[in-house]
Amino acid sequence: MNVEEITPLLLTYNEEANIGRTLDRLTWAERVVIVDSYSDDATVELADSFNNVDLVQREFDNHTSQWNYGLDQIESDWVLSLDADYQVPTAFVEEMTALNPSSDVAGYRATFTYCVFGSPIRANLYPPRVVLFRKKVARYVQDGHTQRLSVDGAVEALDTELKHDDRKPLDRWFDNQRQYARLEAEKLRDSGDLDLPDRLRRTDVLGPLLVPLYCLFGQGLILDGWPGWYYTLQRTYAELLLTLTRLDTRLRDSADAPRDE
Known part of the structure; x- marks a missing residue:
């Protein structure tokens, strides 16, 4: 070519x-x-x-x-x-x-x-x-x-x-993650055909627990020193934010639902 x-x-x-x-x-x-x-x-x-x-x-x-x-x-x-x-x-x-x-x-x-x-x-x-x-x-x-x-x-x-190799400021990364979490939450809510990682995210429990363990020990990033920790913390934060976004929507919807007197 x-x-x-x-x-x-x-x-x-x-x-x-x-x-x-x-x-x-x-x-x-x-x-x-x-x-x-x-x-x-x-x-x-x-x-x-x-x-x-x-x-x-x-x-x-x-x-x-x-x-x-x-x-x-x-x-x-x-x-x-x-x-x-x-x-x-x-x-x-x-x-x-x-x-x-x-x-x-x-x-x-x-x-x-x-x-x-x-x-x-x-x-x-x-x-x-x-x-x-x-x-x-x-x-x-x-x-x-x-x-x-x-x-x-x-x-x-x-x-x-x-x-x-993304070197944008960390506050920009945080801003992007908030937007990504909202869109990912909508995808998990609306999609019926999900792969294994998304099915784990849908539990709202396993994603934030498994990601740091998998990154540090399953993929060996604990051996990469602070860069490995940096990446692991980023991915863990992203999973926590996704879970929090989904729970926030669910709890708000529940609070706004009509209640029997």
């Missing part, structure tokens, strides 16, 4: 802590499309300093619409979909250029190395994601707090991992 066939696509909103490092790894691309949600920090200035970046702005409504709007800006056959805190190693680019996909292959999924301020940890709960795909057979759909790419065709696995 020739790199001219691939256009990286990113979404941004106040990503000055990440965007420069991410774009430094995309200089191989002839064109990088960024859909920015009217950042009010240095994101736009940093992005504009790269000659291969084509930045457009759109008022944010939801991630699904934002990603699909980005797809509409792309002219190449293949899209490399990246979050603004993803790092693309040289080996990943080399693997992409060595690909010779058959006509029935619609995309490729990648796994991730999670980094805490540049320090990689040995494991994470971040699921594999379809990141490289044919534009004409793909579209995003909403899935809980995030979006899911719907691809019409076969999806194969890439061997090289991407790096996830």
Whole structure:
């Protein structure tokens, strides 16, 4: 696969802590499309300093619409979909250029190395994601707090991992988690077909109890020192917030229900 066939696509909103490092790894691309949600920090200035970046702005409504709007800006056959805190190693680019996909292959999924301020940890709960795909057979759909790419065709696995290294301020992370918890709570309430992790979350007990044990001991993050603890505490907080959001809704609904006198 020739790199001219691939256009990286990113979404941004106040990503000055990440965007420069991410774009430094995309200089191989002839064109990088960024859909920015009217950042009010240095994101736009940093992005504009790269000659291969084509930045457009759109008022944010939801991630699904934002990603699909980005797809509409792309002219190449293949899209490399990246979050603004993803790092693309040289080996990943080399693997992409060595690909010779058959006509029935619609995309490729990648796994991730999670980094805490540049320090990689040995494991994470971040699921594999379809990141490289044919534009004409793909579209995003909403899935809980995030979006899911719907691809019409076969999806194969890439061997090289991407790096996830988010260095935005912690208060921004807390703000995002509150939004994610609300959307995830709605998904757990409304969905009938759930995978095992979501079924555990639905118990409102097992998620917050099992996540720290699984991260520290099941995945061995206790051996990664403070970065391992940092990641474990983040994931535990996210599970606790989800449980609290679900319980808050349930108890409020119960309090507001008519009572027999």
